[in-house]
Amino acid sequence: AALQAFDRDLAAWWAANALPSGTNLDLARHIFAWVTDPRGLNLSVRHNLPERNFDETIANLGGDCTEFTKVLMTLLRRAGFEAFPVWVGEDSRGDRVQHIATGLRVGGRTLLLDPIYGAFDAQHRQTVRLSDREFLAWHWNNRALDQWNVSAAAAQGLFQRALWMDPANPHILLNRGLWQRDARQDNAAARTDFEAALRADPRFSEAHYELGNMEYDAGRYREAATRYTQALALHAGDSRYRRNLILTQWRLGNLPEARRQLDLLVQQDPQAEGLARLRRLVGS
Structure with missing residues (x-):
């Protein structure tokens, strides 16, 4: 149901903007916002919960960094973007962390999408791109x-x-x-x-x-x-x-x-x- 709702939202966005999938920074921003928007998935950041897969995260309306990365990667890839998990060892404040964010290649740029930090382009200091297996x-x-x-x-x-x-x-x-x-x-x-x-x-x-x-x-x-x-x-x-x-x-x-x-x-x-x-x- 969540993916069907996403497909409908994408179709409406494309109809309004007349741009192809996977080529527009505005579309990526729209997807990032849609994940937490009450009119979209309405997910919230929730810490100290059991690890969840995509469906469990949607059903429980939220999760932590790995859950948000699963959701964002699924949606961004479905829209045609190159999205991948990123390990964060030192965050934008200089604090050492064990954290996962979502990398995105769009318009010749690499962005770091991080709902936990409320950032569409987080400036974390130490990051490593992960494979899906990792x-x-x-x-x-x-x-x-x-x-x-x-x-x-x-x-x-x-x-x-x-x-x-x-x-x-x-x-x-x-x-x-x-x-x-x-x-x-x-x-x-x-x-x-x-x-x-x-x-x-x-x-x-x-x-x-x-x-x-x-x-x-x-x-x-x-x-x-x-x-x-x-x-x-x-x-x-x-x-x-x-x-x-x-x-x-x-x-x-x-x-x-x-x-x-x-x-x-x-x-x-x-x-x-x-x-x-x-x-x-x-x-x-």
């Missing part, structure tokens, strides 16, 4: 996360499906590692996944950080300090990395270095979590 892997990853505390067997099967689709995706490997460690208490399997994530992307700071956390929890503070330092070298702006490095240096008795790192943390993020406790610990 995007489908994210769908199964999100389905697995939905099963985190519901069914271990279902989560495991869904992670396997995601990694079959995209076996070298460091983010999915990291997510499965977190699930192995935190939901299943299987530290060996978690370490295997975190290390696999680093083999897939040696510059993936999150994997260094989580390996550091495992070393810290095991009382191997020198190894933990090395991991946190590696994470900071790759992404100095993450206050979690520096905070945990401070705690590790304190555990090692390296108070001068702990205080130096604390001064850097205060400069970097005056509202960082746990500053008062860190000051008490290191005597700053």
Whole structure:
């Protein structure tokens, strides 16, 4: 029914504008607006919901970034556009995110359609074009996360499906590692996944950080300090990395270095979590 309504809307638009499909920026804007317009699909941004396919998203009148990308790609391609999923690692504000938007080639330009940010041409800073297969892997990853505390067997099967689709995706490997460690208490399997994530992307700071956390929890503070330092070298702006490095240096008795790192943390993020406790610990 949704696609039939879309076809009728397209026919009306073409009749009014007398332009061929897939060649006009105004048509792309019209489709982008139609998705959220009460006279169109009337979809709204809704976070923290189970991952949905196209039909489920339409039936439930909304979803998050992957749902909107499924809908936009379906409609834009149906209208003759070249549309594709795009991974966003750093958004237009400079924040690190795990986010999906819709890429569009029109009139010799590449645009980034992002209803979550309310932008027809979002200016995100770090993006990677995905294949449909890679995007489908994210769908199964999100389905697995939905099963985190519901069914271990279902989560495991869904992670396997995601990694079959995209076996070298460091983010999915990291997510499965977190699930192995935190939901299943299987530290060996978690370490295997975190290390696999680093083999897939040696510059993936999150994997260094989580390996550091495992070393810290095991009382191997020198190894933990090395991991946190590696994470900071790759992404100095993450206050979690520096905070945990401070705690590790304190555990090692390296108070001068702990205080130096604390001064850097205060400069970097005056509202960082746990500053008062860190000051008490290191005597700053």
